[in-house]
Amino acid sequence: MLTIERQELIIGLLKAKEIVSVRQICESTGASESTIRRDLTELENKQLIKRVHGGASLLKKKLEEPTLLEKTAQFQIEKEAIASKAATFIEDGDSIYLDAGTSTMQMIPLLQGKSVVVVTNGIPHVQLLIEYGIETYVISGKAKKGTAALIGTKAVDAIKEFRFDKCFLGINGIHASQGFTTPDPEEANVKQAAIKQSQASFILADPTKFGEVSFASVANIENATIITTDGISTEQHEKIAKLTTLEVVSQ
Amino acid sequence: MLTIERQELIIGLLKAKEIVSVRQICESTGASESTIRRDLTELENKQLIKRVHGGASLLKKKLEEPTLLEKTAQFQIEKEAIASKAATFIEDGDSIYLDAGTSTMQMIPLLQGKSVVVVTNGIPHVQLLIEYGIETYVISGKAKKGTAALIGTKAVDAIKEFRFDKCFLGINGIHASQGFTTPDPEEANVKQAAIKQSQASFILADPTKFGEVSFASVANIENATIITTDGISTEQHEKIAKLTTLEVVSQ
DNA sequence: ATTTTTATGATTGGTTTTGATCGTTTATGA
DNA sequence: TCATAAACGATCAAAACCAATCATAAAAAT
Numbered sequence: 044m045l046t047i048e049r050q051e052l053i054i055g056l057l058k059a060k061e062i063v064s065v066r067q068i069c070e071s072t073g074a075s076e077s078t079i080r081r082d083l084t085e086l087e088n089k090q091l092i093k094r095v096h097g098g099a100s101l102l103k104k105k106l107e108e109p110t111l112l113e114k115t116a117q118f119q120i121e122k123e124a125i126a127s128k129a130a131t132f133i134e135d136g137d138s139i140y141l142d143a144g145t146s147t148m149q150m151i152p153l154l155q156g157k158s159v160v161v162v163t164n165g166i167p168h169v170q171l172l173i174e175y176g177i178e179t180y181v182i183s184g185k186a187k188k189g190t191a192a193l194i195g196t197k198a199v200d201a202i203k204e205f206r207f208d209k210c211f212l213g214i215n216g217i218h219a220s221q222g223f224t225t226p227d228p229e230e231a232n233v234k235q236a237a238i239k240q241s242q243a244s245f246i247l248a249d250p251t252k253f254g255e256v257s258f259a260s261v262a263n264i265e266n267a268t269i270i271t272t273d274g275i276s277t278e279q280h281e282k283i284a285k286l287t288t289l290e291v292v293s294q
Numbered sequence: 295m296l297t298i299e300r301q302e303l304i305i306g307l308l309k310a311k312e313i314v315s316v317r318q319i320c321e322s323t324g325a326s327e328s329t330i331r332r333d334l335t336e337l338e339n340k341q342l343i344k345r346v347h348g349g350a351s352l353l354k355k356k357l358e359e360p361t362l363l364e365k366t367a368q369f370q371i372e373k374e375a376i377a378s379k380a381a382t383f384i385e386d387g388d389s390i391y392l393d394a395g396t397s398t399m400q401m402i403p404l405l406q407g408k409s410v411v412v413v414t415n416g417i418p419h420v421q422l423l424i425e426y427g428i429e430t431y432v433i434s435g436k437a438k439k440g441t442a443a444l445i446g447t448k449a450v451d452a453i454k455e456f457r458f459d460k461c462f463l464g465i466n467g468i469h470a471s472q473g474f475t476t477p478d479p480e481e482a483n484v485k486q487a488a489i490k491q492s493q494a495s496f497i498l499a500d501p502t503k504f505g506e507v508s509f510a511s512v513a514n515i516e517n518a519t520i521i522t523t524d525g526i527s528t529e530q531h532e533k534i535a536k537l538t539t540l541e542v543v544s545q
Numbered sequence: 546a547t548t549t550t551t552a553t554g555a556t557t558g559g560t561t562t563t564g565a566t567c568g569t570t571t572a573t574g575a
Numbered sequence: 576t577c578a579t580a581a582a583c584g585a586t587c588a589a590a591a592c593c594a595a596t597c598a599t600a601a602a603a604a605t
Contacts, residue, residue, distance in 0.1 A: 046552070061427055062299045065592080075554045080593070096561070097296045097592065169417045169437050179437040181444055183452045186420050186430040193432055201434045201452070297562075316582075326564045331583075347571065348582065 049074060050082050057092060057101050064098035121272050125247050126150045128270050128292045129211055132245060133159060137208040140237045141168055143192030143230075144213035146247040151175055162205050164198055164233060166191040180205070187230070194229040202236040210241040212267070214248050216255035219282040222264045224257035231259035238262050250274035253283070295407075300325060301333050303406055306426060308343060308352050310403030311374065315349035322404075372523050376498050377401045379543045380462055380521050383496060384410060388459040391488045392419055394443030395464035397498040402426060413456050415449055415484060417442035431456070438481070445480040453487040461492040463518070465499050467506035470533040473515045475508035482510035489513050501525035504534070 044052075049072050056063045056071060068079045083099050086092045092099045126149030133139060135158050141147045143165030151171045154161070161172055162180045172179040182201035184193030212234050216224035223246060225231050238244045244267035253275045268288040275291075283289055295303075300323050307314045307322060319330045334350050337343045343350045377400030384390060386409050392398045394416030402419065405412070406426045413431045414420060423430040433452035435444030463485050467475035474497060476482050489495045495518035504526045519539040526542075534540055 062296055062302075064296055076592090077554055078552080081552085084594095095296060095298045100298060166417060166420045166432070169442055173437055173439060173442050176439070180448065181417070181432065181435055181437055183434040183455075184432055186424055186432055188424060188427075191420055191424050197431065197452075197455070201448075204434075204448070327582090328564055328566095329562080332563085335584095 044072060044074070046082070049078075050086060053079075053082060053086065053099070054091060057099065062095070062098060062100040067098070121249050122146055122149050124272055124292045125249070125270050127153060128290055129245055129247055130154065132209060132243075133157060134208075135159070138162070138206065140202070140205070140207045140210035140241060141165065141172075142210070142212040142234060142237065143168065143190060146213040147211050150211060151177070162202075162207065164193040164202075166193070184233070187227075192230060192233075194227070194233050196232075198233045199236045202233065202240055205240055207237070207241040209243045209245060210237045211245045211247060212237065212261075214246050214252060214261065216257040217246070217248055217252050217264070217269065217283070218254060218256045219264060219279075219286060221256045221260070223261040223267065224255075225259055225261055226257045228259040231261045234261045238266055244268065245270055247271075253279045295323060295325070297333075299407075300329075301337060304330075304333060304337065304350070305342060306403055306406050308350065310400075313346070313349060313351040318349070322407075372500050373397055373400050375523055375543045376500070376521050378404060379541055380496055380498055381405065383460060383494075383519075384408060385459075386410070389413070389457065391453070391456070391458045391461035391492060392416065392423075393461070393463040393485060393488065394419065394441055397464045398462050401462060402428070413453075413458065415444040415453075417444070435484070436480075438478075443481060443484075445478070445484050447483075449484045450487045453484065453491055456491055458488070458492040460494045460496060461488045462496045462498060463488065463512075465497050465503060465512065467508040468497070468499055468503050468515070468520065468534070469505060469507045470515060470530075470537060472507045472511070474512040474518065475506075476510055476512055477508050479510040482512045485512045489517055495519065496521055498522075504530045 052072060053068055056068065065076060065079055069076055072079065083092065083094050087094045090102070093102050122145065125146060130150050130153035133154065138160045141150065141161055141163040148165065148168055148171065151168065152175060154177055155175045160178045160180065162182060163169060163172070164182050164184060166186065169179055169181055182193055182198050184198030184201065185195040187194050214223045215226060218224070225234065246267045246269045248269060248271050250271055264283060264286045268290060269283065270290045270292070273291050273293050280289065303323060304319055307319065316327060316330050320327055323330065334343065334345050338345050343352060373396065376397060381401050381404035384405065389411045392401065392412055392414040394414070399416065399419055399422065402422045403426060405428055411429045411431070412423055413433060414423070415433050415435060417437065420430055420432055433444055433449050435449030435452065436446040438445050465474045466477055469475070476485065497518045497520045499520060499522050501522055515534060515537045519541060520534065521541045521543070524542050524544050531540065
């Protein structure tokens with residue numbers, strides 16, 4: 044087994060288990076303790092893992108504290124503005140898909156009173172939707188660590204059983220030729236399925252997402268209307284506006 | 295089990311139960327008293343917990359479910375006892391269905407560290423399961439007002455795509471001849487489906503549920519093991535114990 | 546072909562963690 | 576109140592873990 048291969052396996056084990064012992068790693072890889080220790084020190088130097096006595100653990104990144112972390116100042120206002128604009132596209136009687144993520148969650152309070160049916164793959168969304176008295180369906184799926192978004196083949200299959208008038212998605216990268224991209228392929232599949240089942244698709248994205256390309260492809264740029272705030276370069280704006288509708292909200 | 299892993303488990307137990315005894319921690323971790331004591335002093339120095347004679351408690355007030363009107367001391371202890379007993383039936387490698395509702399939610403902290411796969415129709419469950427690092431799947435369904443349980447035909451269909459070693463359900467009525475009953479027919483269908491897909495089924499119920507009959511029928515009394523606390527009449531006990539396994543936990 | 550570099554497993558000696566024991570302190574209830 | 580049981584802290588030897596070193600073998604460079 045190659046060094047790099049082994050180290051990737053270690054990262055894989057960690058992603059699955061959060062913490063693994065040196066012994067476990069030795070068994071999984073067939074390598075000696077010495078080798079594993081060397082790997083661990085190396086991975087720690089690269090800031091990929093944290094060593095603990097007896098094994099290693101993932102770097103503790105602060106998990107979702109959206110109410111605090113995101114609510115800091117400007118970012119929140121931006122998201123609210125985007126959500127408000129997005130909500131204007133919703134009409135009575137619509138069936139809507141709301142993607143997991145904080146951008147789309149902002150839309151929920153604005154749905155109050157409208158007679159719509161919402162389908163979502165975001166667990167936190169469900170609680171909020173119910174609170175606002177909105178008819179809500181949830182799709183099957185594996186709950187993703189951290190965000191609690193429902194993903195995987197079960198999620199994709201479940202989406203196929205619905206038809207939406209409109210879907211609203213968050214995204215990580217928007218690029219004229221590379222289209223919409225996101226880091227997790229499994230999430231990309233779900234977004235893809237949602238777009239496919241929708242009459243019209245809307246992407247909610249702040250200006251930092253423009254020009255970015257992430258790992259997994261979701262759709263071509265023509266396949267969705269983009270809703271964002273002002274702050275994108277005129278160059279970007281021109282390139283993209285040629286290909287699809289670009290709704291720019293001024294804050 | 296690694297030191298850090300064990301300490302996180304302790305915090306996990308505390309988050310769920312507010313207060314835990316040294317003995318409980320020893321059992322949950324398999325470590326000796328000495329080790330646990332050392333962990334507790336260390337965690338106390340880090341200001342993460344407060345030690346009390348016989349165990350430890352959280353410092354901070356817990357923010358959990360405010361919608362629990364039945365958080366009156368006695369009721370809570372009862373539910374915890376039932377959940378603890380239920381958790382003893384779970385083995386490594388099991389695939390488990392956890393029904394929506396507060397009884398089954400109490401089981402989640404006790405799953406920490408076990409390698410199980412959980413499927414649930416309870417939205418609040420998902421958040422907690424993820425926090426405890428448990429592999430979690432959610433079924434499709436319509437989110438019910440109030441409890442956010444996923445119900446309806448979509449939910450039933452989604453359950454049929456899984457096979458469970460064990461399922462754990464809450465219930466409203468237990469009656470020797472009328473079997474298990476619950477007020478909402480749509481929820482009854484979901485419970486029914488879960489039992490059908492399970493090798494073994496467990497009903498979690500406090501003594502007040504015995505002798506009651508609710509609107510919608512879920513299953514016959516023989517179809518599940520009942521877990522409850524002492525407090526049911528000997529008459530009830532006899533009648534039901536003849537028909538199925540009855541696990542009575544003394545509080 | 547030879548040297549250099551790199552990766553590996555074994556060994557050694559020092560450190561940390563652990564479980565058992567023991568005398569002391571704290572709760573409980575007769 | 577007193578006796579008993581449970582919980583506690585301190586201590587110690589054993590076990591597990593770790594960093595450093597060395598020799599070997601494979602890979603890369605010369």
